[in-house]
Amino acid sequence: MPVTVLLVDDEPLVRAGLRAVLEAQPDIKVVGEAADGAAVIPLVRRLRPVVVAMDVRMPLLDGIEATRAVLRTVDAPPKIVVITTFENDEYVYEALRAGADGFLLKRARPAEIVHAVRLVAEGESLLFPASVRQLAARYGDDGGNRAARAVLERARLTEREADVLRLMTRGLSNAEIAARLVVGTETVKSHVSAVLAKLGARDRTQAVITAYESGFVAPG
Amino acid sequence: MPVTVLLVDDEPLVRAGLRAVLEAQPDIKVVGEAADGAAVIPLVRRLRPVVVAMDVRMPLLDGIEATRAVLRTVDAPPKIVVITTFENDEYVYEALRAGADGFLLKRARPAEIVHAVRLVAEGESLLFPASVRQLAARYGDDGGNRAARAVLERARLTEREADVLRLMTRGLSNAEIAARLVVGTETVKSHVSAVLAKLGARDRTQAVITAYESGFVAPG
């Protein structure tokens, strides 16, 4: 009785790689592929995979939203392993909060990928160790919990804070942002501080980085 | 007489993907894999592949340097296809200048990847069209050449400056960068100033934005 897996990634190359790695195992069977999050739900309904291996960054519907959607609309939902290229705490906790069972880096070794799929199939959760280490390093000594809280409060940017962050990502200074929004610089400073706190960023540079890494803004 | 290919990428997953895609062709044979640029030269000497599919970003020796090294030290060198994740990568032109014969995006469809390998094997060059279009759109109307020049002249960052910029894009302060590079903070400040001047950035935040927008670094 094989572990059936649905692959969701917008890059055919990555899908091919996952397929090659997983199909090499006698107890794992790739039963389908999807190129974006929007296609996941009907495929899950039809194929009923045990595990869904899902990329974070995808067109139409990203991995986080797709995870939420699957868990909300499908009964007896599959286990979900979220896969991404870069270690990024925002993704990790967004994904786990959305209900994902595991988190994997694309640079993981094939054996680790296989191991992750088997583990979540058995009902275990899994965090690829490197991610946890990074989180702990970034937020101090008591690791996960505090980091989780910091990140969890992040998603709640107010409209004004989002405006400010958006202008920050365009390289504007506080004074310039103030002029653009027609408010005082002190107001901008308040918003900036709030943004930094919510993003767990130390300064505006880190905030901008998080904005790019989280997809709040996109290059190009 | 099959086209023999050496795969060079630090992610086993991508290697597996390329292998799956290419081995599906009767006339293409993957004869070896390497996980970093440093391992390429001995492998090329031993395996004598017709084509090397090489990632840009790799530990130890990146794809550009590895390309240069292969072309400089191996006689009757293989054709080299450089592969990267993101379009609009300033490395594209570095790669072609280094002597690469083709440029490919990881998100390319399998058929395109196969086509690229066959093409360079026959001595043709290839630029994946989407990249040229994006570059042209950004830098003006007359297409590739001017865009290439713009990119190359835009930021002739020295190696050290590139190191510093890379760490800036990870949110590090000058002191942290200094510690990481094992130099004084004054040195870092010098490099940072040089980077800001070359990028036309007012502060580190703008530099990081430029780094993202130009593809110097890419979000996950």
Add this chain to the structure above:
DNA sequence: GAGCGGCTCCCCCGTGCGGGGGAGGCTCGT
């Protein structure tokens, strides 16, 4: 060997930034 570019380090100096407080007005929902 003179020159040049890159890496390293040093000085001074102004200021934008971010933390820590607080406070008033506004629109909500209950």
Add this chain to the structure above:
DNA sequence: ACGAGCCTCCCCCGCACGGGGGAGCCGCTC
């Protein structure tokens, strides 16, 4: 009518940042 949340503005304060200089060392080229 009341509190909650948001937006707005204010204070003080320390510090990292970035500009403008300069300087010595190395390896390269001419």
